[in-house]
Amino acid sequence: MITPLYSLDEIKISIDKNTWFRAVKLYRENRVKNFKTQDFGFTALVQGTYLYTVSVNHKNFDVGYCDCYLGQRDILCKHMIAVAIYSLKQGKSLTKEEEQFTDHFEFALHPNLDINNPEQFLILKSQVRTAFKYIRAYTGPSRIWSQYQDNLAKGCAKLRLVLSNLSLNLKTVHFILNILLRLDKKLSYGGVDDSNGIVGGFIEQVVSALSDISSSHREIIQAFKKLLNQRTNFGWEKQLVNIYNEHKHKNEA
Numbered sequence: 001m002i003t004p005l006y007s008l009d010e011i012k013i014s015i016d017k018n019t020w021f022r023a024v025k026l027y028r029e030n031r032v033k034n035f036k037t038q039d040f041g042f043t044a045l046v047q048g049t050y051l052y053t054v055s056v057n058h059k060n061f062d063v064g065y066c067d068c069y070l071g072q073r074d075i076l077c078k079h080m081i082a083v084a085i086y087s088l089k090q091g092k093s094l095t096k097e098e099e100q101f102t103d104h105f106e107f108a109l110h111p112n113l114d115i116n117n118p119e120q121f122l123i124l125k126s127q128v129r130t131a132f133k134y135i136r137a138y139t140g141p142s143r144i145w146s147q148y149q150d151n152l153a154k155g156c157a158k159l160r161l162v163l164s165n166l167s168l169n170l171k172t173v174h175f176i177l178n179i180l181l182r183l184d185k186k187l188s189y190g191g192v193d194d195s196n197g198i199v200g201g202f203i204e205q206v207v208s209a210l211s212d213i214s215s216s217h218r219e220i221i222q223a224f225k226k227l228l229n230q231r232t233n234f235g236w237e238k239q240l241v242n243i244y245n246e247h248k249h250k251n252e253a
């Protein structure tokens with residue numbers, strides 16, 4: 001039986017916000033018609049400005065075809081995403097949570113990854129490895145610069161998804177801080193061209209989430225100690241170092 005091997009989350013971390021919401025709109029307004037399952041995946045007609053013929057591979061939603069302007073240039077378009085959504089939801093409405101496109105960092109209310117579980121830790125490490133593949137030095141010509149920025153965004157989105165689903169404890173926070181320091185190193189010495197502030201912005205988001213959550217999870221503050229003698233790119237560690245120092249002070253008093 002042909003079923004999609006991708007998920008809504010995987011779609012969301014692979015495309016930009018605008019494409020996602022345009023595709024959701026097409027789906028919600030029942031513009032995906034004549035949906036059919038084939039040997040290779042799914043086909044449908046999508047009513048946009050014109051009626052487009054669209055196909056999507058069931059293993060990989062970005063492999064497929066659309067006869068719109070973008071699709072003909074082999075660029076993943078909103079019509080293909082709309083068909084991918086249909087293949088997952090079969091016409092049922094998307095929930096609010098499913099529709100949401102997160103580009104800020106927040107720890108999940110119901111985390112599904114536990115760093116202390118060896119199996120889940122392996123999954124976690126492999127997901128982080130995959131994300132880091134997108135965050136590499138810029139070596140290409142200027143014409144692929146925007147594609148390079150897209151890759152940085154994809155890498156950060158993948159990290160965002162996996163880190164936000166970690167159940168919070170001291171070990172988790174150590175792990176997260178190591179990732180931030182690793183990203184910071186990439187900005188300093190790794191040749192990453194973060195002119196658009198995508199990676200830097202992501203670091204700031206995580207720092208601010210850690211800072212917020214540390215007021216209700218005091219036990220994680222101890223982990224901030226590792227930042228004491230770090231000099232980072234734009235001084236992002238200071239906020240957490242301050243929290244650590246204050247906490248230490250209070251406990252000593």
Ligand SMILES: [Zn+2]
Nearest residue numbers: 066068077079
């Ligand atoms: Zn298209």
